[in-house]
Structures are given as structure tokens and as C-alpha cells.
Amino acid sequence: MKHKKIIKKLSFLFLSFAMITSFISCDQVESVPDKSDILISEVTGTWVVDMVWDGDPQGTNTISIYNTAANDTNFMWIDDQEHSWGLKAKVPLNFQSLTFSGADLDELYYGVTVNITDGKIIKGGATTPSGDTVDSISFKAEFSDIPGEIWEYSGYKSTAKINDLP
Numbered sequence: 001m002k003h004k005k006i007i008k009k010l011s012f013l014f015l016s017f018a019m020i021t022s023f024i025s026c027d028q029v030e031s032v033p034d035k036s037d038i039l040i041s042e043v044t045g046t047w048v049v050d051m052v053w054d055g056d057p058q059g060t061n062t063i064s065i066y067n068t069a070a071n072d073t074n075f076m077w078i079d080d081q082e083h084s085w086g087l088k089a090k091v092p093l094n095f096q097s098l099t100f101s102g103a104d105l106d107e108l109y110y111g112v113t114v115n116i117t118d119g120k121i122i123k124g125g126a127t128t129p130s131g132d133t134v135d136s137i138s139f140k141a142e143f144s145d146i147p148g149e150i151w152e153y154s155g156y157k158s159t160a161k162i163n164d165l166p
Helices: 002-025
Strands: 045-053 056-066 075-079 088-094 099-107 112-127 133-143 150-157
Touching: 056 150, 088 112, 099 133, 112 150
Parallel strands: none
Antiparallel strands: 045 056, 045 150, 056 075, 075 088, 088 099, 099 112, 112 133, 133 150
């Protein structure tokens, strides 16, 4: 009986020591992404785009381009943050030529598909309202829920200067 009490106390002591050690040894370090680790960093970021829907101007807003979880040069995410019809899709990328396109891509905001065509990024291809030379972007999107109606996006990479934002 006395032997069981000693083993029980030692078990609790060992468990307590293990718990305390695990809490003390865990330093919380915030994970901060390093832009140099993103393989497609030349195309990622915020872009200021003019949007035209089926020939009618729809205003200027921002879209985001970011890398996929695989962090390779074969795909990128395009995300308009629901500023237009709702476009969030993983798009095939030709990183060497800075072109992108794809058919029947899953659009994640509304569960439809989208065709992205004529996508291209031109290094130094645009001038911002504040006068900086930056990269330009353009592409077309056709959504399965509005077939035949084309969204056209064209613009420049954001400098984050107030005069350059929509």
C-alpha cells in the first residue's frame, strides 16, 4: 500500500516536471514571412486596376497577387477581395514570360468557374499618378455564371503612395 502511494507521488512529480519543462522551453517567436523566400516575389503584391465589365467601366480598385502554399513558380493566386464580380482563383503562371491564363479555374468566393485569358505583367510598363515607373498588369476574366460577359483588368503595381491608390 505504501509502495503504491510512493509510485503515485513520483508519477505526479514526473508529470508536473514534464509539464513545467514544456511550458518553459516554448519561446513564442512570431513567424514573419521573408519576401526573399517567395519564389514569385516579382509578381506578388497589391495592384491598382481599372475594371471594365462587358465594355462598361466599373471603376478602379485593388487586387492582390500572392504565392500558393507550394511556393513554386507554376501558379499564383489572384484575389480581387470581392471588389468587382468576386475573383479569387489559383492561376497557372509562366514565370519566365510573366504571362498567366487558365480555363475552368475554381473561383472561391462564389463557387463558380472562371476563364482567365491574356494575362501579362510587363516590367516597368506603367507610370503611376505620382510619376513612378512600375510594372503593369492586364488580363481578362469570364465567369461561368455570366458566360459571354468579359471582365477586363488593367493597371499597375501599387507603390502604396496615397496619390497612387484608388
